[in-house]
Amino acid sequence: MIVKALARVLSPGGQGGRLSILIFHRVLAHRDPVLNWDPDAAEFEQIIRWLKEWFNVLPLDQAITRLNEHSLPPRAAAITFDDGYADNFTVAMPVLQSHGLTATFFIATGYLDGGRMWNDSIIETVRHCGKTKLDLSGEGLGVHELNSAAAVRQAIMSILNAVKYREAPERLKAVDYLASVAGGSLPSDLMLTSRQVKMMRRAGMSIGAHTVTHPILARQKPAEVYTEMIESKRFLESLLQERVGLFAYPNGKPSLDYRAEDVEIIRSLDFDAALTTAWGVADAASDRMQLPRFTPWDQTRFRFGARLVKNLWQNPRLRSGQLAD
Structure with missing residues (x-):
C-alpha cells in the first residue's frame, strides 16, 4: 500500500x-x-x-x-x-x-x-559452444572461461560490450569470427x-x-x-x-x-x-x-x-x- x-x-x-x-x-x-x-x-x-x-x-x-x-x-x-x-x-x-x-x-x-539479431548470435554461440574456454584473442575479444553459468554470462557481456559500438561491418566480422572459433549451430x-x-x-x-x-x-x-x-x-x-x-x-x-x-x-x-x-x-x-x-x-x-x-x-x-x- x-x-x-x-x-x-x-x-x-x-x-x-x-x-x-x-x-x-x-x-x-x-x-x-x-x-x-x-x-x-x-x-x-x-x-x-x-x-x-x-x-x-x-x-x-x-x-x-x-x-x-x-x-x-x-x-x-x-x-x-x-x-x-x-x-x-x-x-x-x-x-x-x-x-x-x-x-x-x-x-x-x-x-x-x-532472422536473428547480432547480439543474439553472440549470446547463443557462447552459451552453446560446449567448450570450457573460448579464446577470441585473434579478434581482440579476449580469452574467456566457460566453466559455470556465471562465467558464461560474464563472457557474453564482455563480448557484447566490446562489439556493440563497432561499425556494422566490423561487428559482423567479429560475430562471424566468434562462430568460426566456437562452432555449433544457431536458432532460427x-x-x-x-x-x-x-x-x-x-x-x-x-x-x-x-x-x-x-x-x-x-x-x-x-x-x-x-x-x-x-x-x-x-x-x-x-x-x-x-x-x-x-x-x-x-x-x-x-x-x-x-x-x-x-x-x-x-x-x-x-x-x-x-x-x-x-x-x-x-x-x-x-x-x-x-x-x-x-x-x-x-x-x-x-x-x-x-x-x-x-x-x-x-x-x-x-x-x-x-x-x-
Whole structure:
C-alpha cells in the first residue's frame, strides 16, 4: 500500500498527470541461469500483479493521447517490449491477457520470419559452444572461461560490450569470427513471425516501429536513418493494414545511440510519439519524440516498488525540444 500511496502523490492525474512507461525485451518460458537478465513467465506474472496493484495500466497509445489531453488517471503506467522476440507472443502475451492488460511491441522488422539479431548470435554461440574456454584473442575479444553459468554470462557481456559500438561491418566480422572459433549451430526461431505479429494485433496488442535492422542510429548517415525508420513503419503498416504511430529508438540512450538530428527525422515521419531508454517519467512538458522508459531490475516486491517510486521522484529527463545529456 505504501507504493500505491506514494505513486498517487508523485503521479497525480489530470493537469499534473505523469506516465511511467516500462520496458521489457524477452520473457522466458523457464528460468535460465545464463540469461538471468530476462524474467521468466512466473517472474513476469509477479511483476504484472504488482503493477496492477500499484498503477493504472493503460495501452500506450491511449496513455499518450490522455497525456496530451491532460486527462491521465493517477498512477498511470504503460507496458512496452522492444525488438520482436517470439516469446513475446508465446509467453508474455498470455500473461498480459490473463490480467486483462495490453502492451505495445516495437518490432525490428528485418528479423521477422527466421532472422536473428547480432547480439543474439553472440549470446547463443557462447552459451552453446560446449567448450570450457573460448579464446577470441585473434579478434581482440579476449580469452574467456566457460566453466559455470556465471562465467558464461560474464563472457557474453564482455563480448557484447566490446562489439556493440563497432561499425556494422566490423561487428559482423567479429560475430562471424566468434562462430568460426566456437562452432555449433544457431536458432532460427528467436524472433516473431509476420503471422504472429498480426495475431498479436488482432488480440488487442499494439505494434510500433523499431527500425529494420536495429542499428546504432548515431553511427548512421541521415539518409540511412530515414530509411531505417520509414521502411519499418511502411512494412508494419502494410502487414497490419493500419497506421503505425509509435516508434522506439534502438538501444535508445540519448546522444550515445541517437542524435538530435535523428529526433527531427522522426518528427517528419507522422509518428505520434517515440520512446527512448532514458530513465524518468513523462509529463505534459516531455518531448513526445523522446519519452523516457524505466523498469526496475529488482526481484523482490519491496525493492521493485521502491525503485519505481524513486524513478517517479526524479524529474523527467527529456523536455520538449531538448536532447538529454
